[in-house]
Amino acid sequence: DVFQCSICLDVFTDPVTTPCEHNFCKTCLKKHWDNSQTCNCPYCKKTFKHRPDLKINTTLREITDYHKKNSPEKKPEVLCDFCEERKLKALKSCLVCQSSYCETHLEPHLRVAGLKKHKLINPVNNLEDYICQKHERPLELFCRDDQMCVCSMCAVKDHKNHNTVPLEEESEEKQTRLMNKQRDVQQMIQDRIKKIEDIRHSAKVRQLIVLVEQRNTEKEKAARVELFTDLIRSIERCQTELLKMMEEQQKAAEKHEEELIEELEQEIIELNMRNTELKLFSHTEDHLHLLQVPLETPGTGLRSV
Ligand SMILES: [Zn+2]
Ligand SMILES: [Zn+2]
Ligand SMILES: [Zn+2]
Ligand SMILES: [Zn+2]
Ligand SMILES: [Zn+2]
Ligand SMILES: [Zn+2]
Known part of the structure; x- marks a missing residue:
């Protein structure tokens, strides 16, 4: 029977599965191992180096519980028709x-x-x-x-x-057929237990993937935010530098203009002096002296304004 513990020969209570894929009641297997030197599977005798960590096979437990609840009641006992006081079980x-x-x-x-x-x-x-x-x-x-x-x-x-x-012959044959059928059904049950476990397993894997993806998305988001922050910061830096540069250029231009004005004013003063000088000479009667005066004042490089 797929639901029968091979130690207590009863339907599983809190079934656990060994690494060799055999099922036992948790307490039955624990007792079995507590009472033996080596740690082996009571069913196939496979020996385990270390005592396996046994978790209750919840799928199998659900199914055996369901089976327990729904299995037909044990046949009522047949009693002897001839016992007087306490009727004994009929043979x-x-x-x-x-x-x-x-x-x-x-x-x-x-x-x-x-x-x-x-x-x-x-x-x-x-x-x-x-x-x-x-x-x-x-x-x-x-x-x-x-x-x-x-x-x-x-x-x-x-x-x-x-x-x-004879009825017995037919019954025996039928029993054989039923046993074969039962074996098929047991296999089908095992297949379905396996299938449920597979589904649970893949659901767990999927949850894990979702979790990892969520974490990745968060990481990506964080990376993007960081990138934009960097960009904004460097743009701000550029802007500051540009403004500073423009300010400096403005200052330099202003300074240059001031210098130019100063120079021009200086030149105006010099030119005025020259003008006065020339005016003086243009009215002189001293011809000899007049001819000795240079027209251009050497060293005075006047710019063309
Ligand atoms: Zn048991
Ligand atoms: Zn085994
Ligand atoms: Zn009779
Ligand atoms: Zn009797
Ligand atoms: Zn007939
Ligand atoms: Zn008849």
Whole structure:
């Protein structure tokens, strides 16, 4: 059984999975390891160097809990029809007597010749269902053609020439088929458990990716903000430098203008002096002296304004 712990043989309680992928109840496995020298898998005997850290397989627990809740109730016990005071559990039911017997009360059926021929089956409560309504005989055969249980009278009358086999034989075959079917179903359950785990795993991976992406986006945003801050800062710096340069140029221009004006004023003074000098000479009667006066004052490089 996929839901059965191989230690306690009961349905899992808080199942854990070993690294070799075998499941046990957490407490069963813990007890098993506490009581043994080595640490191995009770199922496949694989030995682990270190005691594996066992986490409860939540998927399997959910499924086993669901299974526990929904599994059919255990069959009601069949009690002996002949016990007087405290009725004991029946060991067999007799289809001929239509009664169930405990070990003590069954004894005559195993000893007395007439009773030995009675058809005994594993104890059941609904004995009337095991009797042919038409012939009032035990339904001990199975007609494969009609897929129904028949009595020995049916077999020679209504079901003559039909393929009839003992009930036990058909039941055994059916059981084999059911077991195969069950194995398939168990495999399907295992596949689905695996699938759920895969889905949970990929969901976790996806969450992780989202987280990493978020972090990356934040980083990118921060990087972009930093870039813009740098740009703004360098533009501001450029602007300041440019303004400073313009101011300096302005100052230099102003200084140059002042100097030029000063120079020109100086020249005006010099020119006035020259003018006065020339005016004086132009009215002189001393011709000899006049001819000795140079027209240009040497060293006075007047600019053309
Ligand atoms: Zn167990
Ligand atoms: Zn194992
Ligand atoms: Zn009894
Ligand atoms: Zn009987
Ligand atoms: Zn019959
Ligand atoms: Zn038939």
